[in-house]
Amino acid sequence: MLADLIERGLNPNRAILVVIDGAKALRKAVLEVFGERALLHRCQAHKKRSVTESLPERMRSSVRNAMSQAYATGDPKRARRLLESLARRLESDHPGPGAAASLREGLEETLTVMRFPVGEPGACAVLDQSARKSVQPRPRDLAPGQALAGGPDDPEMDSRRRARS
Helix, strand or coil: CCHHHHCCCCCCCCCCEEEECCHHHHHHHHHHHHHHHEEEEEHHHHHHHHHHCCCHHHHHHHHHHHHHHHHHCCHHHHHHHHHHHHHHHHHHHCCCCCHHHHCCCCCHHCCHHCCCCCCCCCCCCEEEHHHHHCCCCHHHHHHCCCCCCCCCCCCHHHHHHHHHH
């Protein structure tokens, strides 16, 4: 799959934001192909799901909302503090290895997108289509006329697709 992306025109010599769902084999493959040029981002929707699925139903909504609020800050340091605080609360309110450990596992990678300069042509590849939502920039993140690289409005990606056909 990764070799196919390169064959279709993805430049493997540039930094690349790769959104994954947390699968260890995919993470390993991305790092083998792109090395330190790969900026890994864990899909926040998948992270919320994995954290809340071990919780009682009555806690799920509030935990999901707390995680969403942390991610919405746009500030990785503040988000990390909020998520660590939530993990401590989960440990005391819901003892056991489940939700708190799940939240902490890969936590830094759920914040990667907050540090990434959005919109640089050819810099974004989403390997999991359901994760595309995690990397969509807010309107204020894009300059006028600028599209998310690799997205449906990226003419460079369209020309690469046509060239392959």
